[in-house]
Amino acid sequence: MSGAQDIPVLTLDGPSGAGKGTVSRAIARKLGWHYLDSGAIYRSLAIAVLDRGIALDDVDAVAAVARSMDLAFDAGDPPKVLLDGVDISHRTGTETVGNAASKVAAIGPVRQALLQKQREFRQLPGLVADGRDMGTVVFPEARYKVFLTASAEERARRRYKQLKEKGEDVSLARLTTEIEERDRRDRERTEAPLKMADGACFVDSSDLSIEQVIERCLALVQA
Numbered sequence: 001m002s003g004a005q006d007i008p009v010l011t012l013d014g015p016s017g018a019g020k021g022t023v024s025r026a027i028a029r030k031l032g033w034h035y036l037d038s039g040a041i042y043r044s045l046a047i048a049v050l051d052r053g054i055a056l057d058d059v060d061a062v063a064a065v066a067r068s069m070d071l072a073f074d075a076g077d078p079p080k081v082l083l084d085g086v087d088i089s090h091r092t093g094t095e096t097v098g099n100a101a102s103k104v105a106a107i108g109p110v111r112q113a114l115l116q117k118q119r120e121f122r123q124l125p126g127l128v129a130d131g132r133d134m135g136t137v138v139f140p141e142a143r144y145k146v147f148l149t150a151s152a153e154e155r156a157r158r159r160y161k162q163l164k165e166k167g168e169d170v171s172l173a174r175l176t177t178e179i180e181e182r183d184r185r186d187r188e189r190t191e192a193p194l195k196m197a198d199g200a201c202f203v204d205s206s207d208l209s210i211e212q213v214i215e216r217c218l219a220l221v222q223a
Ligand code: C5P
Pocket: 016, 017, 038, 039, 040, 042, 043, 098, 101, 102, 103, 105, 106, 130, 131, 132, 133, 134, 182, 186
């Protein structure tokens, strides 16, 4: 008999701005697999918490929101995130929300509450899972694992370009500091810290094009 454990999973973990989102989406599209953007779950939770006026470090209240929020992903083009039935897609990508997400994501009971939600994405014919703890905690038995990183300067530069293109007024120095701060929080937390999973393939994208990174990941699955 086959179960969820037989469904192939490719995990892509790494720090923010390494290109995981773009790469994961492209691979999922090429393979015809499902896609889990686990960061969007933490970002949505951050929005729910901020909207309710709850402090980001109020462990019990934040965990209660994580358990009760109604989150749905619409995989259309463009994809949508619905929080309690309302489309919040235009709000998930800001630096403020990313930083708040990394704070609520450090809370143990929050991660526990969101574990099952993430595992439900494992559906045939396969799943590409993008995050920080996909290969270490959520899908430790995944068949394929990648740790994708890039230097903090390069990641800040990419993010700066993205935000400038959107017309946002940002400073490169401030972005670099924020990215380094967020990485430190993600790496040093006790709950599911960002680290390379055992057996993961290490890819540094600092000097690679997105296409080259996609090719390396696909080669892993198609080998
Ligand atoms: O990947 P993204 O930048 O959208 O993630 C936002 C924040 O959510 C991260 O900085 C991290 O703290 C948290 N996160 C996490 N575990 C994941 C995905 C994201 O803790 N699997």
